[in-house]
Amino acid sequence: MKSSSFNIAIVPSKIVVKQAMKLSRALKPDGGLFVLNQRLYSVHVTLYMMELPLRNLPGVKRILRMIAASQRRFKLEPLIWNQDSGGYIDVSYEKTKTLSKLQETVIKELNPLREGLLRQKDIERMNIAPRSEKRNIQKYGFRSVGAQFEPHLTISRLRTYKPTATPRVDTGKMSFTAHKIGIFYLGEHGTCKKLVARFRLGTAPKRRK
Template sequence: MTSWLGVALLPSPAHQTAAIRLQNDVGGGLALHPPLSPDGNLPHVTVFQGPFLDSLDPSTELDRIVTAVGTSRCIALASAGVVYQPTGWVFLSLERRPLLEKIQQTALEALTPHLDRAAFERSKDVSQFSDEERESFARYGYRYTGAAYAPHITLGRAEETVARELVRSVPGRVHVPEGWVFDRFSFYVMGESGAHAEIVEEVALATRAGSGSPSGVRTR
């Protein structure tokens, strides 16, 4: 059976709250969908997502990713602003640090053997994808890998002209925090429009007391 799952970085509690508030502020009374919530659709930065075969063990692969990346500290990322993404998407864009590229490459190496390629959405309209995004989608079934990788928190989706206008009006209307902190990795069930609907596995980033050595702390 095919399972639609993803790997993500989750923000610290304070920045989770900030992301939910930012979605509301950017929407300005016009609800962006799906709504972010601390009890359901969590704000997150997707590392990779797609359809997987039963051969995938989320616990094993998440541990492998965290161990290979070798970071024990929370990951701080600078905001690159609220941006529009075809079609109808509103993103909080984040800096693309080499560490994030390493995280995604590690995830791809671990997860690619378990992809259910027969479940890729071959009929999806990719006419507004960049060349790099089309190549990524064809190879992995996910738009943002390799050269097309675009770290972001999805703030939601709206009708095309509405999304463009909301993004255009952000400067001077909405305060966008300059820095964001992420303290957990998660394996999650994909919901509406790829949302982070349910945690399957979660590993907190922590440092073993007194040693400074990496130690992933499983919180679920």
């Protein structure tokens, strides 16, 4: 059975995409392992990473189109810049009820199409992951679900932890209203390397009262 790894993610506004690419380029001299450019490395906020049988890709696109159509546009408010011990640099977003519910819906609808497959990276994590993450991997094929979901936008990853490289730009510049979600082929370092399809939010006809 042929499969591939995919990332279902929120597509930020053009202004935030431009700002993220600028910050990513600035980190290259500090040892950035990738530079966001919208060709090989698309700017995104992850909702769900999954290993998917390729025969189920049309079904995933159909479901995402329906989810997006019924989802109203909503605001993502940035919190702080972060850099973890692995060198990942990102800006975190407020985990609102709307954002959590969207992730919940996406995973509930798409998880069965995974047919129990796991990404190789998650298979390797199973021996060292905390119990809560291990349960998520076993149940959903993704560790960052529910209480473990921490919405963020990754700017780059450095070869080594370098606290002085963490951006000092006002996080307010990373605020945006979500208009689209997309499905991408998943690349190294959690990147979105190739767009499969994008879906505009809130396109379902409004019901008459």
